[in-house]
Amino acid sequence: VQLQASGGGLVQAGDSLRLSCAASGRTFSNYRMGWFRQVPGKEREFVAAISWKDGMSYYADYADSVRGRFSISRDNAKKSVHLQMNSLKLADTAVYYCAAADMAGLSTRVGEYQYWGQGTLVTVSS
Numbered sequence: 004v005q006l007q008a009s010g011g012g013l014v015q016a017g018d019s020l021r022l023s024c025a026a027s028g029r030t031f032s033n034y035r036m037g038w039f040r041q042v043p044g045k046e047r048e049f050v051a052a053i054s055w056k057d058g059m060s061y062y063a064d065y066a067d068s069v070r071g072r073f074s075i076s077r078d079n080a081k082k083s084v085h086l087q088m089n090s091l092k093l094a095d096t097a098v099y100y101c102a103a104a105d106m107a108g109l110s111t112r113v114g115e116y117q118y119w120g121q122g123t124l125v126t127v128s129s
Contacts, residue, residue: 005026011123022085024120030105
């Protein structure tokens with residue numbers, strides 16, 4: 004599985020940004036997908052995750068720091084996952100990574116994702 008993240012950039016506090024992640028793989032709809040972020044000198048941290056529930060329903064989970072501002076979604080036909088980020092704060096500045104696991108269920112743990120994209124930089128200025 005290969006992941007390609009895009010959509011990062013420089014924005015001002017309060018602005019919105021949408022990250023996208025394109026994935027390869029034949030069974031994308033079954034993959035657990037997640038977004039993490041990392042700033043220099045700190046560990047990679049969980050942002051959001053989405054996993055298949057049943058039918059066309061999915062579970063989603065968010066870090067407390069982004070809950071209510073960020074929204075994760077997926078398009079299985081296009082094998083892509085998106086992170087809509089609203090009301091961005093200076094603290095959201097980081098490199099954002101798309102991650103995937105060939106298993107169901109949600110996870111906030113870095114070690115429970117098998118595949119990682121290259122990262123896309125989001126910089127929020129005042």
